[in-house]
Amino acid sequence: MKALLVAMLPLLASTPALADDYFGFQSPTGNIHCAMYTFDGRTEARCDLRSYTPTYTKRPAGCEQDWGMAFGVGAAGKGELLCVGDTVRDPGNPVLPYGEAVSLGGISCVSSKTGMTCTNAEGRGFSVAKAKQKLF
Template structure:
């Protein structure tokens, strides 16, 4: 039996009406922001695994932010000096948010964002990967 609170129904309805500029996972650990016509940046606050190796040319924050554009052949790790954290609406588990050619799906195991080429990234506390 599934019980939806009034807030959950309103949040789900908001995604059905128009794409959000950003969203957060139900736990709040992952936040994503859509840019331009078809790109997304997601940030994961807490991870339990070892971060990917920092490239020598990155002197800023590394390993928690990921990006994807409509024409990308692979998602990418981002070297960033800012934050996208905001009070975005929750994207409930099992729901998707689409922005142009980029789609992000929320699941209990994390958030996966892909483009029409099949490239993207998958984020969870225990796994961060680009493909």
């Protein structure tokens, strides 16, 4: 049992909290890594950029951690620039091919040659790419 727990520690450390449902994926270039998860009854999508030209240059209010490279959206409400102390980047994440989509709890993320777009049922979310990031 102890060996199993030790083997699972890297996986648990790479997931936000201990999500009920969690899956990660990345763009074909490997520059964008995303995760969709349900935790404590809330579903969210998050994407982190490895390399980017920042579109947003003002630090979020009260943020004392990393920012500018992580974006998120919940099942309701608009997309957000996140203030984070972790990452969803994982070289083991499966590739989401261009033109393909994944969904969880009313949120869909679509991979395209121009980046990754994640949208909730309200039509709110974010689009991220190396050259530009957009919240809506």
